[in-house]
Amino acid sequence: MLELAVKTLRGRASGFAGAFVALFGAAMLVTAFGILLQSGVEAGVAPQRYAGVPVAVGGAKSFEVRENGKTKSKTLKDPVPLTRETVRKIAATDGVGEVVPDVSFPAVLATDGTTPAGHPWSSARLGPFDLVHGRAPQRPGEVVLDAGLAKDAGTAIRIQTTKAAAEYRVVGVAKLSGVDGELRTPAVFFADAEAESLAGRGDRVDAVGVFPRPGVDPDDLADRLTSQLGSEAEVTTGEDRSRIENPDVASAGSTLREIAGSLGGTVILISMLVVASTLAVSVHQRRRELAVLRAIAATPRQIWKMLAAESLVLSVVASALGCLPGILAAQLLRGALVLIGVVPSDFSFSVGILPMLVAVLTGVATAQVATFAVARKAASVRPVEALSDAAVELPGISGGRRTLGVLLLLLGLAASLLPVFFSGVFAVAGAGSGGLVMIIAILLLAPPVAAFATRVLAKPITRRFKEYGFLASANTRANARRLAAGIGPLVLAIGFACVQLFIPATLASAAADQADEGITAQYTLTGAAGGLPDDAVRDAAGLPGVEAATGVTRVQVFASTKVLDSPEIFEFPAQGITVDNAAKTMDLGISSGNLAELAPGKVAISTSAASTLGVNIGDQIKLNLPDGFAATPAVVAIYQRGMGFGDVTLAHEDVFVHSVRQLDQQILVRARPGADLEAALTGLSAKYPGLTVSDEAGLSDEQRDAATASVLSSALPLVLVFAYIALAVANTLVMTTLARTREFALLRLVGMTRDQVLKVLRIEALTVVLTAVAVGSAVPLIPLATVSLGLTGSPIPSIPPLLYLGIVAATALVGAASVLVPARFALRARQVDAIGLRE
Known part of the structure; x- marks a missing residue:
């Protein structure tokens, strides 16, 4: 065979x-x-700072929650510090010769705004970094710079870390062994005690470098450590050490x-x-x-x-x-x-x-x-x-295909309507999935959809294009299955692109609107290297004319609840804020409770999160903070502007203790009536290099960049998918058009000219494109409207006109060209030859 x-x-x-x-x-x-x-x-x-240590150990990459004896795990986005107890377990493992803890924290050089990372000098062994000049830092106020940073530095340098900028004495210069050129992340080494204090990890460390005893194979040691530590840590060797570094x-x-x-x-x-x-x-x-x-x-x-x-x-x-x-x-x-x-x-x-x-x-x-x-x-x-x-050509489709298509259409429609009746993550996710299910249903039902569309369009097309329109309409009605082969992929292209692009666009637009409405501060301070030290909040609040200053740090947190007797974990954007006078700089749209009650161990959540988790004021929620730490804070407030500010609001201290964040990404400053603070706030840059002052409310540049990157990171892979669907459209239409060579020859033999045949085909292509655009736009419009209604209260989604027109224009161009271009080739053949071609 x-x-x-x-x-x-x-x-x-x-x-x-x-x-x-x-x-x-x-x-x-x-x-x-x-x-x-x-x-x-x-x-x-490839690893650089950890290139000299055979085994690198970092914190756990996931956490687990349990409900009714069932377990579910979730991957963490941020690196998790290791406890000293874990470090002791590592040191006690058979075959371990020496362990070298490491911490990392941001640093900004006041001279040129360079943003290296700070580390304890003891971790220089992990590179290894060799001193090429001077000595090691031994006391607070001393640093060693890597060779790339030292080129333009003198004997003293001002550095902002997790504290305000201070002057440090450069006591040495170190070079990473075996690496020429600059490091991907420049390094500044501090005395060990000072580095631990500036990192703010308490009794925890970011990572541990493990040197085996002589004769012990690093891979064997890594296996032992993995067995010993289990889910407490991630053990890496080779290139994988880069993930820890x-x-x-x-x-x-x-x-x-x-x-x-x-x-x-x-x-x-x-x-x-x-x-x-x-x-x-x-x-x-x-x-x-x-x-x-x-x-x-x-x-x-x-x-x-x-x-x-x-x-x-x-x-x-x-x-x-x-x-x-x-x-x-x-x-x-x-x-x-x-x-x-x-x-x-x-x-x-x-x-x-x-x-x-x-x-x-x-x-x-x-x-x-x-x-x-x-x-x-x-x-x-x-x-x-x-x-x-x-x-x-047999009309219609099989009963099984029709039944499956109708069932999927009803299922997709029901899922798309979920945000009308429910709020929360489930409803929004269900609506998005419902749109895709309806598009698949339309593909199954494409022949009857195409037949219905041709009947609807027959009269206006005949009226507009006279005898050519009549012939095109009659042809499309008689060959609905062939027409459906072209319409189906076109509907898939338009509908899939609309669902995948316009739901994130609606979310981003709603977030921007809520931030614009909710930030009541007149000034926003941002800094280099991920943010500004907490000292900057106090300094800003102490300036004459300042009514309130609020530091804001944004992270991701996880909340869990029981769904059908099994645990379910939800990821929420969160903000940690300095709670004093926060209500004067931001209006979260409190619907119940009081933001003034927010404190360490308490939490405020959005209405969407409250609905998803099924909680109310006074209830405790199961929360896993960025480092996986399990907390059960009590809900003190529920607010409406969750997309603009994050679905979870925590006290500053809870975020700093349980994440790698030690800086405020944004400081909101509210001025007293009549006060002009721009000059005074700008003057803080002497203590905080890289500080910038903006008098525009709303999302910060970092938030806007993150939102844009999120949309683009979802959209870019879709370009490949859309291109493939476009290829499928062209492929199918070219096949069906070239298969009509005998039909074209027959039309020529009964007296039609080449141009007349092409005119009929242009009308057929117009019918295909109009039907695909109408159906492909209408199907996703339902979930888009319900998602927008559930999230913003308005049924009008955010659809960028140029983007929509681009999708429709590209699809229409592919559809029309895939009919007309091969038709021109098919019409080149002599009629008497083409009429005798085999099928």
């Missing part, structure tokens, strides 16, 4: 070109997202895994739909050939085996070839993610054999499933009916 399949593929190469392109594109897409996932798992950047590398890996995980399933589903649709068109075009085989006694099993063998050969070849451009697509995606700041510029993607193997297996499996689905009907036709069935 394989030999027959190969001969058939050779003899009908043009007929299989469409399926080949669909499988080729699917493999490219799966390979690109597989590389994204694999790169998120691996290090991406560089928090930005660990964060980038987490983001890549999230992108690949959230879109990977969707990518495979879309690939299956596209491949199935293309193979359906291919088999449909061969119905006369299959009918002849049935008429000469081929059994259904033989037909199915022949089609399955053809798909197997085609999918293996196409998928294998598609892996190579998938590597290029992944690298292009990496460049785009670097450009928007989601991935560090020196982060390398990992290209291995596994993503390619998965792509090939996925392509083969998808082709076989699709072949079974589309060949089942063709193979089961009775021989006496075969030739008559092949002569005409």
